[in-house]
Each structure stands twice: as C-alpha cells, then as structure tokens.
Amino acid sequence: MAGGNGAWTPSEENRKLGQTVMDAVKASGSLYRKGLGMIASENIVSPLVQDIVASDLHGRYAEGLPGRRYYQGCEDFDTIESLGLELAKEVFNAPFANIQSISGTVSNIGALKALAKPGDRITAVSTADGGHISHARMGAVGLRDLNLTTYPWDEDRMEPDVDAACKVIRETEPSIALFGQSVFLFPTPLREMADAAKEVGASVMYDGAHVLGLIAGGQFQDPLREGADVMTGSSHKTFPGPQGGFLLSSSEDPVFQRRLNTAMFPGVVSSYHLHHVAGKVMALAEFKEYGASYAADTVANAQAFASELAAKGFDVLAESRGYTESHQVLTRHGETDSGAGAKAAQLLEEAGIITNMNMLPGDTKAMTPSGLRLGVQELTRVGFQPDDMQDVASFYARVLLDHEDPSAVKKDVHLLKEQFQTIRYCFNDEGRSGYPM
Numbered sequence: 001m002a003g004g005n006g007a008w009t010p011s012e013e014n015r016k017l018g019q020t021v022m023d024a025v026k027a028s029g030s031l032y033r034k035g036l037g038m039i040a041s042e043n044i045v046s047p048l049v050q051d052i053v054a055s056d057l058h059g060r061y062a063e064g065l066p067g068r069r070y071y072q073g074c075e076d077f078d079t080i081e082s083l084g085l086e087l088a089k090e091v092f093n094a095p096f097a098n099i100q101s102i103s104g105t106v107s108n109i110g111a112l113k114a115l116a117k118p119g120d121r122i123t124a125v126s127t128a129d130g131g132h133i134s135h136a137r138m139g140a141v142g143l144r145d146l147n148l149t150t151y152p153w154d155e156d157r158m159e160p161d162v163d164a165a166c167k168v169i170r171e172t173e174p175s176i177a178l179f180g181q182s183v184f185l186f187p188t189p190l191r192e193m194a195d196a197a198k199e200v201g202a203s204v205m206y207d208g209a210h211v212l213g214l215i216a217g218g219q220f221q222d223p224l225r226e227g228a229d230v231m232t233g234s235s236h237k238t239f240p241g242p243q244g245g246f247l248l249s250s251s252e253d254p255v256f257q258r259r260l261n262t263a264m265f266p267g268v269v270s271s272y273h274l275h276h277v278a279g280k281v282m283a284l285a286e287f288k289e290y291g292a293s294y295a296a297d298t299v300a301n302a303q304a305f306a307s308e309l310a311a312k313g314f315d316v317l318a319e320s321r322g323y324t325e326s327h328q329v330l331t332r333h334g335e336t337d338s339g340a341g342a343k344a345a346q347l348l349e350e351a352g353i354i355t356n357m358n359m360l361p362g363d364t365k366a367m368t369p370s371g372l373r374l375g376v377q378e379l380t381r382v383g384f385q386p387d388d389m390q391d392v393a394s395f396y397a398r399v400l401l402d403h404e405d406p407s408a409v410k411k412d413v414h415l416l417k418e419q420f421q422t423i424r425y426c427f428n429d430e431g432r433s434g435y436p437m
C-alpha cells in the first residue's frame with residue numbers, strides 16, 4: 001500500500017525477492033569488475049553511455065525517422081538520432097546508416113527482409129564453420145524461408161575456400177551472398193566472391209557483428225568498399241556501445257535506402273530502445289575520437305595473447321597465419337567432441353576468468369566442443385597492453401596445464417585486475433573509474 005506521498009511497504013516475501021534481484025545484479029557486476037571478461041561478443045560501455053542507458057529515454061517511444069514521427073515528445077530524441085545517423089555514416093564510412101536495430105540478429109532479419117523474398121536462395125558460412133545461428137535455417141534465414149547453401153570451407157586458412165565458394169555462388173544464383181562469422185580470425189577475402197555474386201545478380205551482405213569496431217577503427221577489412229552492398233552488426237562486441245545493432249550500406253540509391261529503412265521500421269522494430277540508440281550515438285562520438293587506437297590495441301593484444309599461449313604449450317589455432325588478425329583467439333583443449341572446451345571454460349571461471357566453449361573444425365556437437373573462443377576487446381578497454389597478456393596467459397597455464405587449484409589462481413587474477421579499473425578510449429573527464437555497481 002502507498003499513499004500519495006507515503007512510503008511503499010512491500011510484503012516481507014516480495015521485499016526479499018527484490019533484494020535477491022539486486023544482489024544478483026551487483027554480484028554479476030562484481031564478477032566482471034574483479035575478474036577477466038574474455039567472451040569475444042561482449043564489452044563494457046563508457047561512463048557516459050552508462051548514464052544514457054539509465055536515463056528516462058529507456059521508457060520512451062519514437063516510431064519513424066527524425067522529423068517524421070508517430071508520437072509527440074520526440075524533438076530531443078530527433079536531435080540525438082539525426083546526430084547518430086551522421087556519426088554512423090562517418091565512423092563506418094557508409095553512405096547509408098540506420099541505427100534503430102535492437103541487436104545484430106534484428107539487423108540481419110531486417111537486411112534479409114530487404115534483400116530477398118520468401119523462397120529465395122541464400123549462400124552463407126555454415127554454423128559448423130563459425131557462421132552465426134541467424135545465418136542458418138533454424139534462425140533468421142529460416143524465419144525468412146530462404147533456401148540455404150553453405151560455402152566450402154578452408155580449415156587451414158579459417159575462411160571460405162574462395163574458388164569453391166565462387167563456384168557455389170555461380171551455380172546457386174542466390175538472391176543474397178552472405179559473408180561473415182561468429183568465429184572470425186581473419187578478414188574474409190571478399191572481392192572475388194562479391195564479383196561472383198554480382199555476376200548472378202545477388203546482393204552481397206556482410207555480417208560484421210563481431211568485428212564492427214575493428215572495421216570502423218581501420219584494422220580488419222573494409223567490406224563496403226570490397227563489394228558488400230549491406231553491412232550489418234551488433235553495437236556491443238568490438239564496437240564498444242550498448243547492446244543494439246547497425247544496418248549500413250554502400251548504396252547511394254534513395255529507393256534502396258528507403259527499402260532498408262522500411263525493413264527496419266515498420267519491418268522488424270516498433271519501439272527501438274531509445275536509451276540504447278542514444279548510448280550508441282555517444283559511443284560513436286567517443287569512437288570517432290579514440291576508435292582507431294582502440295582497434296589497433298585490440299588486435300595487438302590478441303596477437304600477443306595468442307603467441308604467449310602458444311609459447312606456454314597451448315594448441316592455438318591458425319599458427320601458419322600468425323594465429324589471428326581480429327580480437328579473437330581459438331584454443332583446442334582435447335579431442336574433437338570430447339567436451340574439453342567446456343571443462344576448460346568451467347575451470348577458468350573458477351579462477352575468475354570468463355570465457356566460452358566453442359566448436360572448432362572437426363567438432364560436431366555444440367555442447368561438447370573441444371575448444372575455447374577468447375576475446376581481448378574488453379580487457380583492452382580497461383588498459384591491458386601486449387605485455388599484460390603474458391600475465392593473462394600465465395593464469396591459463398596455471399589452471400589448464402599445471403592443474404593448480406583455480407581458487408588460488410583467482411586471488412592473483414583479482415590482484416592483477418585491481419590495477420585495471422578505468423575504462424579507456426572514452427570521454428571520462430570526471431575521472432570516473434567506469435565499472436558500474
């Protein structure tokens with residue numbers, strides 16, 4: 001019960017419920033503040049982005065585009081979204097941007113809606129080779145009722161077999177040739193495959209969910225100038241914004257641009273989480289200032305970490321190509337389908353290092369894979385340098401090679417992490433450390 005200005009007095013049971021939720025939220029924050037977050041699809045946001053995500057915008061609506069709304073009260077948000085559109089075009093060097101997508105998956109659903117009709121054909125990387133679930137029949141591709149053919153894969157190079165993939169594209173004549181992966185060590189050799197797609201009238205779509213921050217920072221590849229008509233992606237993996245997505249295009253054609261906009265709204269979003277859009281805009285402004293150095297530092301850290309792990313005796317994939325050109329490192333911990341990756345991830349968690357198990361070439365079961373996919377972008381954001389990656393690799397060796405008690409290693413993990421509590425590459429003029437509660 002509550003009076004006009006009176007206090008709310010919950011029942012004891014519900015008060016405890018509320019306390020449990022708050023405790024768990026704080027504990028999750030503490031896990032990442034004290035430990036090492038190394039999941040390749042995650043990141044942390046700057047203090048100003050945190051403020052924006054917690055702002056009143058979280059409860060507001062603004063269907064439509066700036067200046068053409070279905071709701072009143074959008075004038076300030078129009079300022080934000082208009083600025084964001086210009087910033088996104090600049091940061092991604094794209095003639096077209098839509099920043100309304102609420103996730104990478106929603107960006108993909110929107111792009112598939114704009115570029116193909118139900119029953120059309122699509123070519124993509126298989127999930128077994130690192131493609132994302134939204135590229136598969138069981139995900140967005142199936143939702144759009146597209147017929148999928150996957151590219152032959154070059155396991156040594158960890159990329160599509162270019163000649164064989166071009167053949168598949170020419171024979172299949174898809175509406176969309178989709179590229180990009182979740183397991184993404186090296187830039188896709190896009191030009192030749194995009195040319196084959198263009199020959200048969202296919203649109204070229206590049207899913208940059210994982211590597212968007214590296215692309216915008218000039219460190220990976222430049223898909224919109226290598227033949228991609230459309231680039232999709234998440235705003236919260238290597239791009240260090242709040243959870244959400246981007247839809248970008250190299251096309252200057254207003255008719256095509258309108259098709260992309262309407263695929264997003266009213267196609268796949270209604271409310272599009274204005275607090276996250278505004279957070280993305282701040283992240284874009286910060287990226288414009290610091291993105292190039294952040295992206296370069298991220299790749300340097302991944303390469304240093306991979307080399308350190310290999311030097312300690314770990315089986316790090318793609319040795320012949322220098323292990324990685326992205327934020328990701330892949331390690332194999334036992335026989336294929338043995339579950340050794342799951343076991344390794346569990347032990348590392350006990351030591352305060354958060355990772356995820358991952359299927360590697362040869363694995364066939366997602367729950368018992370042999371590998372780990374590791375990402376260094378979050379550690380980079382709090383100031384880890386290539387030299388610090390030696391310490392991180394030592395923790396892995398102590399837990400997984402020397403079989404030391406993970407709880408003993410955890411103490412050292414926490415001691416190291418205490419020194420890295422300030423989020424970098426962002427506007428932080430109030431000296432705030434950055435980690436939220």
Ligand SMILES: Cc1ncc(COP(=O)(O)O)c(C=O)c1O
Pocket residue numbers: 041103104105106108131132134180181182183207208209210233234235244245
């Ligand atoms: C290649 C790729 N595309 C799309 C997605 C989906 O992104 P989101 O989680 O933002 O929906 C992911 C997520 O990991 C991904 O790896």
